[in-house]
Amino acid sequence: NAGVxxxxxxxxxxxxxxxxxxxxxxxxxxxVYWYRQLPEEGLKFMVYLQKENIIDESGMPKERxxxxxxxxxxxxxxxxxxVRGDSAAYFCASSPILAGGNEQFFxxxxxxxxx
Amino acid sequence: xxxxxxxxxxxSVQEAETVTLSCTYDTSESDYYLFxxxxxxxxxxxxxxxxxxxxxxxxxxxxxxxxxxKAAKSFSLKISDSQLGDAAMYFCAPQSAGTYKYIFGTGTxxxxxx
Numbered sequence: 570n571a572g573v574x575x576x577x578x579x580x581x582x583x584x585x586x587x588x589x590x591x592x593x594x595x596x597x598x599x600x601v602y603w604y605r606q607l608p609e610e611g612l613k614f615m616v617y618l619q620k621e622n623i624i625d626e627s628g629m630p631k632e633r634x635x636x637x638x639x640x641x642x643x644x645x646x647x648x649x650x651x652v653r654g655d656s657a658a659y660f661c662a663s664s665p666i667l668a669g670g671n672e673q674f675f676x677x678x679x680x681x682x683x684x
Numbered sequence: 685x686x687x688x689x690x691x692x693x694x695x696s697v698q699e700a701e702t703v704t705l706s707c708t709y710d711t712s713e714s715d716y717y718l719f720x721x722x723x724x725x726x727x728x729x730x731x732x733x734x735x736x737x738x739x740x741x742x743x744x745x746x747x748x749x750x751x752x753x754k755a756a757k758s759f760s761l762k763i764s765d766s767q768l769g770d771a772a773m774y775f776c777a778p779q780s781a782g783t784y785k786y787i788f789g790t791g792t793x794x795x796x797x798x
Contacts, residue, residue, distance in 0.1 A: 611777075611791055612775070
């Protein structure tokens, strides 16, 4: 059973471009969470999605950031018009059920560098 | 809102020795869970150990154990017989019962000396 997959592992964008980060949850997992890790900091929750639904996006910036988890295919975190402050590692995690007290399984992350 | 404090940015331990990483948190919740995650240089987040706040017994997982002091809101991680592979960033992460968000601390970088 493959783990959580994220691609690309590294992404370089120039200011003003768009970044698309993909996450394929573990097989059988229908809950996806995105976290952002700035250098020398812990992970910060961004958004929680189930298939075709955004459940909680309280940690996501209101502008330029969006997320989706379609019925088919991976979850996508999209950052429009990237700025240098968006440079960070973005982690996706998944769980088979709502992870209240249950483990979330993390992907290897995507490191975004904005030039 | 929950806050998490890991007061040791960096720790070193000799191989085969024991080290304790500290974590304190602030929460108004009565029911919650506590996790320690390890992030090695590969950056993959790996669950180390988990504790239910309603359990008085401290969790153990092989060489890893916790000292959970609920009244003091303290959740320290003890690593016994340290190995080179234990070198990593360690994050403490409370999670309220019935929710899904981890609140991560800023981490402690553990170096293991041969």
